[in-house]
Amino acid sequence: MALAMMMLFWAATGIPVEAASADVTFGSESYSAEKGSQFPVGVYIKSDETIGTYYVKLEYDKTRLKYIGGAESEADGVIVLQGTGTEDEIRYMLTFESITGGEAGIAVTNAVVTNEDGTENAVAENHATAAVKISGTDESGVTFDATEEESAVIGTATASDGTILYVVDHSREVPSTIDWKYQAVPGKLGNTDVTYLQNQDGTVQMLYLLDGDDVYHPYAYSSKDGQIYPVHTGLRDGKKNYYMSTAVTGEEVKDESVVLAMDLDGNVSKARLYEDGHLGEAGLVNTLPVWLIVPAVAILLAILVGVASIVYAKNKKAKKIQKKKEKIETRRRRDIALRAAEESGDQARMDAIMNSKEPIISVQNVTMKFKVATKAVSGIKDYIIQFIKGEISYRELVALDNINFDVYKGEVMGIIGTNGSGKSTLLKIVSGALNPTEGHVAVDRKKVQLLTLGTGFDMELTARENVYLNGAIIGYSRQFLDEHYDEIVEFAELEGFMEEKVKNFSSGMVSRLGFAIATAGDAAEILILDEVLSVGDEFFRKKSLKRVKEMIHGGSTVLLVSHGMGTILDNCSRVVWIEKGKMKMIGEPKTVCHAYREMGAANV
Numbered sequence: 001m002a003l004a005m006m007m008l009f010w011a012a013t014g015i016p017v018e019a020a021s022a023d024v025t026f027g028s029e030s031y032s033a034e035k036g037s038q039f040p041v042g043v044y045i046k047s048d049e050t051i052g053t054y055y056v057k058l059e060y061d062k063t064r065l066k067y068i069g070g071a072e073s074e075a076d077g078v079i080v081l082q083g084t085g086t087e088d089e090i091r092y093m094l095t096f097e098s099i100t101g102g103e104a105g106i107a108v109t110n111a112v113v114t115n116e117d118g119t120e121n122a123v124a125e126n127h128a129t130a131a132v133k134i135s136g137t138d139e140s141g142v143t144f145d146a147t148e149e150e151s152a153v154i155g156t157a158t159a160s161d162g163t164i165l166y167v168v169d170h171s172r173e174v175p176s177t178i179d180w181k182y183q184a185v186p187g188k189l190g191n192t193d194v195t196y197l198q199n200q201d202g203t204v205q206m207l208y209l210l211d212g213d214d215v216y217h218p219y220a221y222s223s224k225d226g227q228i229y230p231v232h233t234g235l236r237d238g239k240k241n242y243y244m245s246t247a248v249t250g251e252e253v254k255d256e257s258v259v260l261a262m263d264l265d266g267n268v269s270k271a272r273l274y275e276d277g278h279l280g281e282a283g284l285v286n287t288l289p290v291w292l293i294v295p296a297v298a299i300l301l302a303i304l305v306g307v308a309s310i311v312y313a314k315n316k317k318a319k320k321i322q323k324k325k326e327k328i329e330t331r332r333r334r335d336i337a338l339r340a341a342e343e344s345g346d347q348a349r350m351d352a353i354m355n356s357k358e359p360i361i362s363v364q365n366v367t368m369k370f371k372v373a374t375k376a377v378s379g380i381k382d383y384i385i386q387f388i389k390g391e392i393s394y395r396e397l398v399a400l401d402n403i404n405f406d407v408y409k410g411e412v413m414g415i416i417g418t419n420g421s422g423k424s425t426l427l428k429i430v431s432g433a434l435n436p437t438e439g440h441v442a443v444d445r446k447k448v449q450l451l452t453l454g455t456g457f458d459m460e461l462t463a464r465e466n467v468y469l470n471g472a473i474i475g476y477s478r479q480f481l482d483e484h485y486d487e488i489v490e491f492a493e494l495e496g497f498m499e500e501k502v503k504n505f506s507s508g509m510v511s512r513l514g515f516a517i518a519t520a521g522d523a524a525e526i527l528i529l530d531e532v533l534s535v536g537d538e539f540f541r542k543k544s545l546k547r548v549k550e551m552i553h554g555g556s557t558v559l560l561v562s563h564g565m566g567t568i569l570d571n572c573s574r575v576v577w578i579e580k581g582k583m584k585m586i587g588e589p590k591t592v593c594h595a596y597r598e599m600g601a602a603n604v
Contacts, residue, residue, distance in 0.1 A: 022047040022113035022121035024056050026106070026130040027342050033098040035136030038068060040342055041106060043081065043092040045113060051085030052116040055183060057174070060096070061104035064134060070094035074195075075171045080184065085116075093342075101136030105129060110174055112181060118265065120181070155192040157209060157219075157228060165209035165217070170195040175208050175216045180242065180264045182206075189221065189228070196221065199266030203249055206231060218242065224250035236261055236271060236279035237297070243271065243279060258282050359406035360526060360557045361413075361430060365439035368400040368425055368581075399425045400436070401581045412558040414572035414589065416565075416596055422581045423561045427528050430559060449475075449524030459503035463494060463513060466502055470517050484520040491547075492516035493540070512540055519547050527556040531563070565593050 027042025045054050060067065062077035071092050074080040081092055098104075108127035114120050155167040170184060174197070182197040187205060196205035207228065208216040218231040229245045241261045246253045248260055253270075261271035261279050271279040371394040386392050399422040407413045415423050428434040430441050431450040457466050467488060471481045481488075489495055492512040502510060529548065545567070552558050552571055562568055568575060568589055575592040577584040579599075585592050 020047060020049045020115055020119065020121045022051075022111075022123050023128075024108050024111045024113075024123070025128045027339055028130065030131040030133065032133050033096075033135070035098055035101050035134055038095055038097045041094045041096060041130065042339075042342055043094060045081070045085075045090040045092075045111075047088050047113055047115070047121055049115040049121070050088055051090060052114040052118060053084050053181075054082060054090060054114070055110070055112045056081040056108060057110040057184075058106060059109050059172070060106040061132075064098065064100050064102055064104035065106075065132065066097040066099050068095040068097055074184065078171055082183065096132075098132070098134040098136075101134045104132040104134060106132065110176075114181070120264075125176075153210065154194070155189075157189060157207075159209075159219070159228065159230065163211070165211055165219075167192055167194060168208060168210060168216075170197060170207070177216070178208075179240075180262065181266045187221070190226070199262060199268065201266070201268070203268045204244075204260070204262055204266075220244045220248040222248045222250065234261070234273065234277050234279045236263070240264060241271070241279055243273060246270070360409050360411075360443065361407040361559070362442040363403055363405050363426075363430070363439075364442065366400055366403045366426070366429060366436045366441060367398070367438040368422065368429065368434070369437045370397045370399055371395075372397045398581050400429075400578075402439070403578065403583050405576050405583070405586055407557060407559065409557055410555065411574065412552055412560060412572045414568040414575040415559060415561045415578060416563075416568060416575060416593070417578040417584075418580075418600075420580070421578045423578055424530055426578065427530050427559060427561060431528055443526065447525040448528060449526070450528045451518040451530065457502055457510065457514065460501060462499050462501055463505070464498045466513065467498075467517055470514065471520075474518065476520070480521065488513075488516045488520050491519075491543075508540075515544050519544075519551065525556060527551060527558045529558065529560045529562075531561055565597065569593060 023046050025044050025046070027040075027044070031039060031041060033039045043056070043058070045051065045056060057074075058079040058081070059077055060079070067073050067079060071079055071081050071094060079094065081090075083090075096106075107129040111123045111127060112120070113123055153166045154169045157165050157167050159165055167189060174184075178197070180199070182199060184195050185198045185205070187194055187196045189207065194207060196207060198205045205221045205223075207219050207221060209219055209228075210216060219228040220231050221228050225247070227247070229248055231242050231244045234241055234243050241263050243259045243261045246258065246260050249268075255272075257272050257274075258270055259273050259279075260268055262268045270282040272282045273279060373392070373394055383392070403426065405413075415426065417423050425434065427450065429436050430443060431448050432445045433450070457470060461469065467485060468478070468481055472478075489498060492509075492515070494509065494513060497505070497509070502513075505513070549571065552560070558571075560568070560572060572589050574587065575589045576586045577592050577596055585595055
């Protein structure tokens with residue numbers, strides 16, 4: 001009756017019911033390591049909805065790998081990731097050390113993920129595995145197979161009917177058929193150390209024991225008498241429950257038909273066991289007829305589900321879909337950044353990215369188009385004449401074409417490309433000096449400092465006057481410039497020249513002055529550097545490079561444009577290659593710079 005009512009309601013409203021799903025993956029399908037070295041392995045728990053609780057069990061080849069840290073190690077060869085989530089993705093970065101050469105592996109052997117409302121996600125049965133190839137001599141003498149099951153029998157136990165059963169170590173082997181929510185806890189069965197599967201409130205501890213035919217049977221353990229009691233399944237309101245003796249919790253119930261019933265969420269209550277195997281309410285059976293309770297509950301349930309569905313459909317659906325799209329795109333970009341850092345072995349950068357919930361700079365579908373006159377105009381008079389004659393026409397120049405990337409807190413992102421590829425245009429858009437034709441950049445521009453040399457210099461003014469003019473354009477206050485004036489002069493090595501007009505300076509002196517002004521004081525949270533490392537003579541370049549490195553590695557998030565591949569390789573965690581306005585590649589510096597150089601060599 002209730003099912004029919006709900007089906008009619010959903011058919012009338014046309015509201016789809018979506019089942020949430022989750023997955024557990026590694027950062028890569030395979031890893032390479034040298035014997036005796038440490039390497040990171042990323043583990044990602046992802047869901048369509050906000051994660052409530054999660055339990056993920058990992059097993060690794062302990063003959064060739066040593067676990068260093070990143071999460072709790074339940075036993076040698078076993079790692080457990082469990083806790084409560086606040087987002088739709090949980091990320092772990094685990095560290096391993098290779099013991100000996102050969103082929104090893106890491107595998108997800110169990111995964112249970114729930115939503116924040118307590119409903120359980122559908123987790124893929126084919127769990128992820130990651131192969132590890134270790135260079136060097138294989139001294140283990142064994143072969144690893146991620147799907148190979150080791151013998152987990154650690155002893156025997158006698159059931160209440162006298163049957164001898166085999167005790168299994170659940171830290172190594174958990175039956176794949178378990179469908180109720182549990183957590184693994186250590187305990188004892190007699191003198192044997194075991195790992196129990198326990199419900200959330202700790203009232204029931206179960207072991208799955210093997211009979212002589214290798215078939216699992218669930219038994220509940222009673223801490224009151226140290227005995228194990230068989231566990232069976234039955235239906236309660238049409239839903240599967242596990243039922244067992246009340247002796248499991250040490251209670252004495254005179255009515256032998258009253259048992260303990262545990263639902264799939266691990267909730268335990270008393271129930272009455274009927275001859276046909278179904279479970280009823282222990283306290284209500286004798287006062288209210290079942291035929292009255294079931295319809296009432298069903299009708300109430302249908303009303304609640306209907307109201308919830310309407311509210312969901314009207315107020316949440318559109319926002320939820322958009323939020324999912326944004327999260328998927330953010331996750332995809334963050335995975336790219338994290339894998340690039342993982343490939344380079346930069347643990348500090350990996351930690352910074354993992355601790356960033358959102359990117360500091362997000363360049364989203366940025367396109368920049370300029371109108372360029374097809375015929376040169378020498379002045380206003382010439383322009384007016386051509387305009388009257390109808391000879392003024394323009395062509396469209398696409399400086400940037402659909403550029404997309406994210407930068408996370410603490411990252412140093414390099415931008416490379418040949419002259420005229422749109423690198424400086426992109427930096428001006430990020431800093432707010434230009435607005436893109438299409439797309440947008442998400443960034444807090446109050447935290448941005450753009451360093452580019454020579455902006456705002458008046459050649460007819462003295463060097464002293466240009467310090468205040470150029471500093472004001474950059475955004476410095478008069479007080480700030482007064483406090484740092486001597487520092488600027490000393491760094492630019494222009495003592496005795498500050499009252500001279502800048503038009504009398506050499507290009508190197510002008511560049512040194514511009515660099516000293518641009519880098520005065522503390523670095524901003526977001527630093528944009530546009531070819532600021534090519535100023536002055538060789539000695540000044542070394543000094544300027546040292547100052548920029550101090551700013552880069554002082555905690556700032558940095559966008560760095562440079563034609564010097566050495567500068568990019570030494571300082572950047574990732575690199576974006578833009579060529580003729582299009583994004584060619586993004587990733588780990590060595591890989592991107594190598595591809596860029598090969599392109600240059602091919603065009604020579």
